[in-house]
Amino acid sequence: xxxxxxxxxxxxxxxxxxxxxxxxxxxxxxxxxxxxxxxxxxxxxxxxxxxxxxxxxxxxxxxxxxxxxxxxxxxxxxxxxxxxxxxxxxxxxxxxxxxxxxxxxxxxxxxxxxxxxxxxxxxxxxxxxxxxxxxxxxxxxxxxxxxxxxxxxxxxxxxxxxxxxxxxxxxxxxxxxxxxxxxxxxxxxxxxxxxxxxxxxxxxxxxxxxxxxxxxxxxxxxxxxxxxxxxxxxxxxxxxxxxxxxxxxxxxxxxxxxxxxxxxxxxxxxxxxxxxxxxxxxxxxxxxxxxxxxxxxxxxxxxx
Amino acid sequence: xxxxxxxxxxxxxxxxxxxxxxxxxxxxxxxxxxxxxxxxxxxxxxxxxxxxxxxxxxxxxxxxxxxxxxxxxxxxxxxxxxxxxxxxxxxxxxxxxxxxxxxxxxxxxxxxxxxxxxxxxxxxxxxxxxxxxxxxxxxxxxxxxxxxxxxxxxxxxxxxxxxxxxxxxxxxxxxxxxxxxxxxxxxxxxxxxxxxxxxxxxxxxxxxxxxxxxxxxxxxxxxxxxxxxxxxxxxxxxxxxxxxxxxxxxxxxxxxxxxxxxxxxxxxxxxxxxxxxxxxxxxxxxxxxxxxxxxxxxxxxxxxx
Numbered sequence: 083x084x085x086x087x088x089x090x091x092x093x094x095x096x097x098x099x100x101x102x103x104x105x106x107x108x109x110x111x112x113x114x115x116x117x118x119x120x121x122x123x124x125x126x127x128x129x130x131x132x133x134x135x136x137x138x139x140x141x142x143x144x145x146x147x148x149x150x151x152x153x154x155x156x157x158x159x160x161x162x163x164x165x166x167x168x169x170x171x172x173x174x175x176x177x178x179x180x181x182x183x184x185x186x187x188x189x190x191x192x193x194x195x196x197x198x199x200x201x202x203x204x205x206x207x208x209x210x211x212x213x214x215x216x217x218x219x220x221x222x223x224x225x226x227x228x229x230x231x232x233x234x235x236x237x238x239x240x241x242x243x244x245x246x247x248x249x250x251x252x253x254x255x256x257x258x259x260x261x262x263x264x265x266x267x268x269x270x271x272x273x274x275x276x277x278x279x280x281x282x283x284x285x286x287x288x289x290x291x292x293x294x295x296x297x298x299x300x301x302x303x304x305x306x307x308x309x310x311x312x313x314x315x316x317x318x319x320x321x322x323x324x325x326x327x328x329x330x331x332x333x334x335x336x337x338x339x340x341x342x343x344x345x346x347x348x349x350x351x352x353x354x355x356x357x358x359x360x361x362x363x364x365x366x367x368x369x370x371x372x373x374x375x376x377x378x379x380x381x382x383x384x385x386x
Numbered sequence: 387x388x389x390x391x392x393x394x395x396x397x398x399x400x401x402x403x404x405x406x407x408x409x410x411x412x413x414x415x416x417x418x419x420x421x422x423x424x425x426x427x428x429x430x431x432x433x434x435x436x437x438x439x440x441x442x443x444x445x446x447x448x449x450x451x452x453x454x455x456x457x458x459x460x461x462x463x464x465x466x467x468x469x470x471x472x473x474x475x476x477x478x479x480x481x482x483x484x485x486x487x488x489x490x491x492x493x494x495x496x497x498x499x500x501x502x503x504x505x506x507x508x509x510x511x512x513x514x515x516x517x518x519x520x521x522x523x524x525x526x527x528x529x530x531x532x533x534x535x536x537x538x539x540x541x542x543x544x545x546x547x548x549x550x551x552x553x554x555x556x557x558x559x560x561x562x563x564x565x566x567x568x569x570x571x572x573x574x575x576x577x578x579x580x581x582x583x584x585x586x587x588x589x590x591x592x593x594x595x596x597x598x599x600x601x602x603x604x605x606x607x608x609x610x611x612x613x614x615x616x617x618x619x620x621x622x623x624x625x626x627x628x629x630x631x632x633x634x635x636x637x638x639x640x641x642x643x644x645x646x647x648x649x650x651x652x653x654x655x656x657x658x659x660x661x662x663x664x665x666x667x668x669x670x671x672x673x674x675x676x677x678x679x680x681x682x683x684x685x686x687x688x689x690x691x
Contacts, residue, residue: 226401229675230408231667233630234648238412238660241652318529322630325531326637326649338531345535345638348543349550356535367527 107303110380117376124369127362131184139164140175142182143333147173159354168354170340171347176358179335184362186330187317187337190254191370194316197255199309202262203301207293209263210270221267224260232257233319237328245331254319262308269301303381311374314367321363337363387683394679398672405668406456410449413657462662467654473662476647481666484632484643487559491566491628499571500617503578507613508605510583518575525572530631533565534638551640562635570624577620582613615686622678626671 111117140146146165150173159168159176167176209220236253243249273279274297282292298305321338323329325345330336337359344356427435436442443451455461462473506518528536541561542550552558585591586609594604636645644663651659 222397225397226404229398229401229668229672230405231626231630231664231671233633234660234664234667235409235412237648237652238409238657238664241655241660242412242415242657322529322531322634325634328649328652341532341535345531345538348535348539351543353539356539360532360536363532364527371523371526 107380111376114376114379116372120369120372123365127366127369131181131188134181138178140178142178145173167358170343170355179340180358180362183335183337183340183359186334190251190320191313191317193251194254195309195312198259198262198312199305202259203266203305206263206266207270207297210267211274211293224263228260240328250329254316258312265304265308266301269304270297273297273300307378307381310377314370390683391680394676398676401672402669406453406665407449409661409664410452413661463658465656466658467656473658476659477644477662480642480644480647483553483641487562488628488632491563494563495567495570495574499574500578502575504582506579507582522572522575525568529569530565531634533568534634537561537565553641562639562641566628566631566635574617577616581616585609585613611685618678618682622675625674629667
């Protein structure tokens with residue numbers, strides 16, 4: 083095989099000093115243009131969510147009585163009135179609302195992914211480590227859970243126990259730990275046969291400690307990849323429920339709820355009410371998907 | 387093959403039972419009964435109502451008769467809100483509509499997605515490939531609830547080509563189908579492309595080319611079948627997501643499918659209808675996963691039953 087100059091440089095570096103797999107992954111990630119672009123986009127969205135409020139001239143609760151009743155004529159985006167993104171149907175500043183919605187959507191994504199990761203990792207690692215009958219019962223249960231139409235059950239829960247934000251956060255996370263559990267179990271099966279696990283077992287380390295100290299750290303790469311890919315899915319789920327009017331409730335809002343409001347009023351010609359939340363929704367998902375793909379390529383090179 | 391199907395069925399049936407029992411327990415534990423309303427009912431009336439609907443029986447008996455009703459007569463019981471309608475009637479009204487645009491969307495997603503993916507892989511690194519990859523990345527962030535308002539904005543409000551909602555004829559089908567299928571089409575195209583690229587470098591394709599087969603035949607006969615495996619395993623989750631997405635379509639385009647029944651019942655706290663829809667969707671999911679498993683076993687010669 084003819085080496086490209088890049089590969090030759092890599093090979094000579096390889097001979098020079100050892101590199102950790104993490105450093106390797108970092109190099110691969112930063113060489114990936116799409117992933118870098120994702121990082122920039124996400125950085126912008128996060129900055130918008132964190133510092134947007136200090137730019138806003140209106141709070142997200144104030145009603146602008148000047149535009150009320152004439153939203154179509156006066157509520158559009160303008161710098162003069164201080165409504166950079168226009169106002170919503172009630173005369174509230176859409177810029178501040180979009181900042182708030184982005185904050186909540188990002189928070190739901192992170193918390194949901196975190197819950198899914200913790201539950202899925204522990205479940206999968208326990209099933210894979212103990213193996214045998216425990217494993218087959220636990221994984222059969224996962225099979226059963228996967229056939230449950232979770233979106234419907236989550237809506238059922240939200241309706242029955244009140245639409246609290248806690249149930250929404252937890253429910254969104256509990257929807258998707260199953261896939262994670264399967265992946266982690268598969269990886270655990272290959273790791274538990276290694277010498278260092280055998281050594282730990284031989285020196286009398288207890289099973290929970292082996293799982294937490296020796297197996298889970300070795301799975302971090304895989305977990306990181308799927309966690310990043312889970313965040314946008316969580317945001318999608320939450321937005322879906324909020325779009326139906328069954329999720330986040332006023333005065334809180336999320337990007338999905340804002341899209342829903344905007345979609346409800348486009349017939350009057352207030353396109354900005356749909357456009358700006360939609361823009362930030364798409365940017366967030368774009369950034370996260372690109373970063374997730376980049377991480378997967380960087381940390382899991384065989385799965386390209 | 388038969389024993390494999392039976393084995394899958396043996397898993398599917400308990401799954402369905404678990405689903406029914408879980409949703410029943412959920413409903414049972416919900417705060418407030420079905421007859422809780424603003425106006426306090428006299429205790430006598432409440433007792434009579436409870437007796438009529440069998441709500442004074444012990445829990446196991448209620449579960450038993452609910453499950454038995456579904457298994458023996460496919461009967462989901464009466465609606466809690468509409469006194470004169472059963473859950474079956476409410477579902478039966480919307481189901482054919484959901485089925486129509488659901489199947490259409492599914493077909494569009496699979497046919498266009500696979501076509502785009504194969505074309506992109508065959509013309510790897512060409513303009514077509516870049517366009518296909520671009521489209522599929524772009525469409526990934528356009529789920530149904532984003533597509534629906536955009537489509538209405540463009541085709542109804544700006545261009546005035548298509549009706550914005552309702553369910554009267556084929557022109558009413560176009561926007562729901564596009565809204566529902568876009569993001570799945572994109573995923574299918576992506577999966578097809580990468581798996582096709584991998585298959586095209588494998589030995590049996592080189593052999594097929596070496597013995598002088600025309601390229602068309604190599605692609606369609608030899609490469610397509612193995613390349614479909616990852617796509618087929620994606621179809622299960624995609625189907626579930628599509629049913630879920632039908633809720634948005636029903637709401638936004640007023641198509642009147644079961645999604646409408648579901649959201650209406652969610653807002654009315656009509657638990658019986660919600661459970662009926664949930665169980666129906668669960669049953670469809672389980673059935674569809676079964677079909678996917680069988681298809682998978684049929685295509686992949688490595689799977690032995």
